[in-house]
Amino acid sequence: MVEHRLGLKPLHQRSTEALKQELLRLTAKRDTDALSQKVQFFKETLAPVFAELSTRNPCPQVEAQAAIVIGVWKPLWSTIPFQDTIPGRLREQSYQIFHADGYYANIARYAPGKQLPLVKHLPSFLFAYDFMIIQQYQIANAQWCIQNVAIQQQLRFGPMPLNPERAEAWFTRVAAQKDLVAVPNFANLDQKTAKRFTTIFQATPQLEHLYIDPEFRLVKSQRSPKQRPSYTIAVRLHN
Structure with a gap:
């Protein structure tokens, strides 16, 4: 199926740039699909392309990846469940930001309507909800070690x-605080959503770059x- 979409050439005969562009084409406007649909779509269509690009990773040395990843990235397509725990995520205002000091953040703006108790009596167009999870990263034993910190x-x-500049300014301001809240307060969320985020925060995530270059990342x-x-498929944003 994938080779038919990519043309008559087998995947290993296609250029790296062609494979990257085909991933972008195949996933365009599909990040809003239900999670189950995206998981199935990955298995049936994207997995062979991910696998082929992983054999061409220009920076397989994990120790060297940290320097490449610094900056602001836009996740274009992802099967990460927590991103859409709150409904109404604005894809065009979602970011991954890596700083050289060992911190990175996943930031997104939501227009969640009546899911927030504080604003359930207000018209939804008057407000938005910004969410940021800050994580600390380091490289140890040739692996990315991740810890949720705030x-x-x-x-x-x-x-x-919430443009990239405002998102990064918010991240920088919060990360500079020495008293990052160890146990987050989810009073603004409904009980079910708050419980899910508490479980997510207590986890110890694992991260692997199947492919990474200065402009494009495939992340497991x-x-x-x-x-x-x-x-996740992510591309770098430039000022």
């Missing part, structure tokens, strides 16, 4: 979008050894 939430009023991640792996 979760931040902000209720925003008005039409100003896992919240715990018992959980199924998740896959």
